[in-house]
Every structure is written in C-alpha cells, then in structure tokens.
Amino acid sequence: MSLTPATRTAAAVLTAALLVPLAACGTGDDTANDAGAEGAGLTVLAAASLTDVFETAGAAYEKSHPGTRITFSFAGSQELVAQVSQGAPADVLVTADTKSMDKVKADTGTPAIIARNRLVIATAEGNPFKVDALADLADPGLKVVLAAPEVPAGKYSRQILDRQHLTVNPVSQEPNVRSVLSKVELGEADAGLVYRTDAESAKDKADAVEIPDAQNAVAQYPAATLKDSEHAEAAAAFVAWLSAPEGQKILQDAGFQKP
Structure with a gap:
C-alpha cells in the first residue's frame, strides 16, 4: 500500500523524534567515559x-x-x-x-x-555488671557475645582470650562486629568484644572498658x-x-x- 505525502511526513517526524533521545543518551555516555576517574x-x-x-x-x-x-x-x-x-x-x-x-x-x-584498630570490652551504659578486665568475661553468670570465629573480630577476640588462658562461653556468635555491639546496646548481652572505634560510635548507648596493650590485638x-x-x-x-x-x-x- 502506498503512503500519501501527509502520511510520509508524519512518519518522518515521528522517526526524528525517536532518534533525538537516543542521540542524547549516546552523548551522555561519551561524556561519562571521557570523565574517567571523575x-x-x-x-x-x-x-x-x-x-x-x-x-x-x-x-x-x-x-x-x-x-x-x-x-x-x-x-x-x-x-x-x-x-x-x-x-x-x-x-x-x-x-x-x-x-x-x-x-x-x-x-x-x-x-x-x-x-x-584495637579491641575493647563493650558493656551496657554505666557498666552495671562492673566488668573491669578480660578475666571478668569468664564469669559464667555474665552474658557475653562475641563475633563468630571466621570473622576478624572473632579471631582477634579468641586470640586475646586464649593468651590469658580464659574460657568464655558466648551466648551468641555474631556475623560481624557491629552485631556484637548491637546485642550489648539492646541489652541482649552484658558484654562483648568490639573494636575501639565501634564503641566510640555508640558511646551514648554503651560503655567501653579498655584492654591493656600487652593483652590486646592489633587489627x-x-x-x-x-x-x-x-x-x-x-x-x-x-x-x-x-x-x-x-x-x-x-x-x-x-x-x-x-x-
């Protein structure tokens, strides 16, 4: 079927309109590529x-x-x-x-x-259970949470506990150190080992007990x-x-x- 002049004109206008945004997208990509690191x-x-x-x-x-x-x-x-x-x-x-x-x-x-980074003992605000040292974490009446063994914070935690010959049975082992901190903040644990910087970020919700350098680990x-x-x-x-x-x-x- 042959197209009338009016139909051909309308088709041409429609085609041109569709090509304009495509051309604009192409220009934008080139600009981004030219920008490199910026x-x-x-x-x-x-x-x-x-x-x-x-x-x-x-x-x-x-x-x-x-x-x-x-x-x-x-x-x-x-x-x-x-x-x-x-x-x-x-x-x-x-x-x-x-x-x-x-x-x-x-x-x-x-x-x-x-x-x-270094580890500290995180406790609930005010340190209600009077945790003063790593040895206190071995108290069976204390709910302690640690990072899981495959997590760096968990490895460091076990390293420093083992060096002090302390047996700590955590109530949970978390997939990352922020989860440990969260458990303490929420009152689901009495204490946990976290990085000093984690405790600093939550100082309005938890306290931090310093661990002497000689007993600590460096992350x-x-x-x-x-x-x-x-x-x-x-x-x-x-x-x-x-x-x-x-x-x-x-x-x-x-x-x-x-x-």
Whole structure:
C-alpha cells in the first residue's frame, strides 16, 4: 500500500523524534567515559567496623571529586571475601584483617594498610555488671557475645582470650562486629568484644572498658582495588586517597590508629 505525502511526513517526524533521545543518551555516555576517574560510580565492599567512618569519608571524597559517586556495602570480612570469590561486581575491597584479603589476592591489586584498630570490652551504659578486665568475661553468670570465629573480630577476640588462658562461653556468635555491639546496646548481652572505634560510635548507648596493650590485638585494615573493576582508575584513586592526608585525618578522627 502506498503512503500519501501527509502520511510520509508524519512518519518522518515521528522517526526524528525517536532518534533525538537516543542521540542524547549516546552523548551522555561519551561524556561519562571521557570523565574517567571523575565520572565513575564506585562500589566499595568494606568491613562492618568501617560503617560510620566510611560514610563520612565517602561524602568527603565525593565533594572533592565531582562526578564520582560511591556506594558502600558493609559486612563481615568473610562475607565480603565470599562475594568477591563469587564474582560480585565491585571496585574496591577493604577488610579488617590481612588474612581475609590474602584469600582473594588473585582478584585484587596490591593491598595497602590504611588503618589499625584495637579491641575493647563493650558493656551496657554505666557498666552495671562492673566488668573491669578480660578475666571478668569468664564469669559464667555474665552474658557475653562475641563475633563468630571466621570473622576478624572473632579471631582477634579468641586470640586475646586464649593468651590469658580464659574460657568464655558466648551466648551468641555474631556475623560481624557491629552485631556484637548491637546485642550489648539492646541489652541482649552484658558484654562483648568490639573494636575501639565501634564503641566510640555508640558511646551514648554503651560503655567501653579498655584492654591493656600487652593483652590486646592489633587489627589491620588493608584496602585494594579489584581486578574486574570497570572503573580501575577511579578505584585506584580512592584507595590512594584513603592513605593520603585527608583520608587519614577522617580515619584518625574516628579513633582509628595510623597504618
């Protein structure tokens, strides 16, 4: 069937209208690609104990790197490692211990230690059970919660308890250190071992009992780019920034120790 002149004109107008947004999308993609590190959307897999400080760091980084947007996924380091091993799309990995990072070394660039941390005993506000030392955690009448053995905080906890020859039977073993803190805050546990920075973030809801350095463990936080990242340049820039003065100030202001 032949088209009338009026029909052909209408069809041409409709085709042109459909092509305009497609052309605009193409231009936008080219602009984003040309932006490189300044136009990337980064996904960062980070240890749960970094939740508060990384939210602050992410906002600061986005402000100083216009066009970059960072999405954080927080979990226990063992969960993050599993995600990487299963091919989850991400750009940067930050764990709470070097052993976890070593498990996926074939998938990452060279890690850099960005911070250190130490454990404290978290108790309910006011420390109603008068917990003063690690030895008090062995009291069978005290409800103690620890991170699970496969979690870095759990490994560190058992390390320091074993060194003191203390037997502690936790009422629960949590998948990450923030869950330990939550149990104490909610009154579901009388005490728990968490990082100093976690306790600092909840100082209006829980108390922290310091553990002497000679009895403590030092947690190290390595950060690395992921080799499958679609934004390799931007990922490397963020990892480098974490070790630079601005990133370090944010970490240390939150209570983390120097690398």
